[in-house]
Amino acid sequence: MLRHIQCNRHYTFSKQITRHASTTVSRTAIHDLNANVNALVFTSPETTLSKSQDGPLGNIRVAVKDNICTSDMPTTCSSEMLRNFHSPFDATVVKLLKSAGADIVGKANCDEFGMGSLNVYSAHGPVVNPHNISERRSAGGSSGGSAAAVAAGICDIALGTDTGGSIRLPASYCGVAGLKPSYGLISRWGVVSFADSLDCVGIMGCKVNGIKTTFGALSQYDPKDPSAATPDTREKARQACSLAMKSYFKSDSLNGLRIGIPQEYFPSELQPNITSSLRRILDALQSRGAQIISVSLPSTPYALSAYYVIASAEASSNMARYDGVEYGSRVNPPPGADNTKTANVYAYTRSNGFGKEVQRRILLGTYALTADAFDNYFLQAQRVRRLVRADFDQVFAVQNPLSNVKTTPNPQGVHVLLHPSAIRTAPSLEEKEAGTSSLDDYVQDVLTVPASLAGLPALSVPAGLAEDGWPVGVSAVSQWGYDDLVLEVGKAIEECLS
């Protein structure tokens, strides 16, 4: 039985990395652990494990989300369209993992092309939340396989991607920690695009320390990623962040750390037992000297709609390449079909290869980009996006390192925001399979999309269990480039609970 297995095999990272966990979990054990969870869709052969690896991630077992390209394993994006697809190259993050000594155990299940919040839209079937297999609850999505693999002890670390909450939501549901770094810090080369302006590779693990080590290995400038933050910008952010951290993380006290609680992050959909978990953590942080301040991010109510317009528009564009010509599945038109237009021919392949959620988003995005709708939808959403970003810049005490305009930092501002990662604990898969309206799915993302729109670092850490016995997550969000600060706050929260 896999009851309550989550994190009981967790791997302790420290400066002197010990390597006991890896050697104890064989590939056979992984198969057994995975059987009821469906977290991994492909397990790499044992042979890669044989050579003992040096480096910061030496022999750490890592699962890689199946929308990240690997040259020695399939990359299906959980789509029929790429059912038999093998990428000719490794993503930059995969190369970095390998050179850091990691043992890549396999590819993690996900929602098709990252589109979904419950990991039910997968050609490989849904992921079952390992917190309690018998209840058959969702692991969250879209990086549900990654979160579940960590929670089930299949791996120490998992890579996921986060476009609007796809790491933080499953981390919250599965009771693990998950970081969506600042946009542009981890290379997207080899990461299959869903919505390029939002897509981030992120890291999941049982403990924040393991995420921090992995983040250190992966946060490298990559000239192959045109949206990568330049070495100059990275250095500027690093210096500003370490300066801030020196003042707020002294010995045992959090004196001077100002934590903002955004009042808009407690919508009517939020389950009441979620708030109580957050309150316990805030009390603990306050007792260590942190200041808790209520702040307002007034554009938040518009963020979800703006997110779905932008993400779907970009998705409709990015999905255009799946036409069955160069690679991927192909369905030929039946004899006598009208082949006068290319789109007519592609329609057979695309109708067959894409699942219904992907099709829904392609249609939504296509509409948002048509000449008649562009101004009212796409441009309007971009305006909201700027407002959301401006909201964040106004509440933070530190300046946005990406901004060229010198502004005086807001002395009343906060260093980090804390809010619930999700509006509820993991929903039941049966509920979903019975067929609820998809708009409910979209509401899952309401608390996570603002940080995505603004490109900010956001970390979800476990905040204990709710009354139903299921994990609750709390998210820490800070200014762009302040990923280390977010991780420190995450560690402080872990300490509160231990």
Add this chain to the structure above:
Amino acid sequence: MRHIGRCLLPVRRSFSQYTNAARAVKEDPRWPGWGVVIGIEVHAQIKSRRKLFSSANTSDLTEHPNTRFVPYDAAFPGTLPNLNPRCVELGIRTALALECQVQPRSTFDRKHYFYPDLPSGYQITQHYAPLATDGSLQLSQGDAKVRIKQIQLEQDTGKTMFDPRRRVSSIDLNRAGTGLMEIVSEPDLRSPEEAGDYVRTLQALLRSVGSSDGNMEQGSFRCDVNVSVNRPDAPAGTRCEIKNLNSVKFMMVAITCEVFRQIELLEKGLSVPQETRGFDEAKAETFSLRSKEDAPDYRYMPDPNLPPLLLDQTYIRDIRKSMPELPPETRSRLLAQGLSERDADVLMAIDMGREVGYDGSLGHGAVAYFDTVARGRDSKIVVNWITHELLGQLTSRKETFKENKLSAEQLGEIIDLVQGKKITGTSGRSLLRHVLAHNSSESPTKLAEQMSLLVSESDSTSLRTWCKQIIAEMPEESQAIRNGHLNVVNKMVGRVMKLSKGRADAKAVRTTLETLLATK
């Protein structure tokens, strides 16, 4: 600067005022009482080593299909575009040559449509904020100046080849992702001839700055033409776009046909529907491809991968400084150096066909050759040697200037030998022929020595000896000269020259012969 989590707010293009600098209608005997308005959209392939956003090499038509592409060009999942700075540089060169405003900020957008030779389902172009705007091009005939509306960088597509027999389409990705410059003129052209002039002048300009080889036949330079007709003083008529014209000649024929077609419609009291038309070269007529209503919605979207292209003034200034000379500048410089219009035209005509190198490196053409030889030498003498002797020899050898094996240094040395009277002009010409024939890299001085062409001190005595020998060999002719038939001298001069193997100076031979025959 990089924008993280950017939101690119597209700026709607403002259409320039057509009336502003638009030119008056010209009366044309072919269509009296009608004016013609033409605008041209040119797609010129950027002559860069690598493609616009990928590391793959560009290709020409000699490569086997699908040998020049990387996963990005085939739109493989996980690949991302990477802007090739060389393409930007060549785009800016073009913009500067066309007197455009290079925009300090331009952006890349996706234009969506499904076609098998477009693997990603979209073309990256610069729809909302182009690279450069508001330029002009002076036509070669008359004083007409055509306004350039904008220049944008974009990707070329692959090629689809349909085999009707097997009913199979094959796709070649060699061209997919190659950089293009779309150069859009304002509707400032007034006749098919002006349109032809515009295209030829533009081709020459692109070649001169090395941004494109501008080859219409090979498809590296393609034209779409907008044509409308109107009564003088009436507003511009409805335009039709003619697509895919493959030569200047056919473009001019297509415009003429289209003008007649539109006039015929209007004179029947019908209207001209706005549409896109093709051109049938065999029938010499245009035909409808699609009407305005069928125009696809390209769903332009700012490309979320590519940050805005920000160009600072220093960068643009550096490109301006390193710009090759433009054709009008070259021409006036050559004339100022004392060359005749004809000589300048000859040199520049050769350069029209010169090879354009990759990434803006320019092949060494005839003007550059002339410049090298003329350094420290008399320009007129040098250009005579090039146009008369060198080009003449190349022509008789059926070789192009590109195949010329006589280096500028060798020609300079030959000219110096002749001018310094070390060898005769005739010897100079044989040296030139010798180098071309033997592909010799030897210095002409050494060759002259080996071939005993040098005029030595003793040659004045030799001259008398040669002349005496010929007089002895040609008693009848000698007598004729003595009798006053001086035209016979030429024949004897020729014999002496032959005997001297060209070393003798023809004038000196004539004087010597006349002296010897007169004193007898």
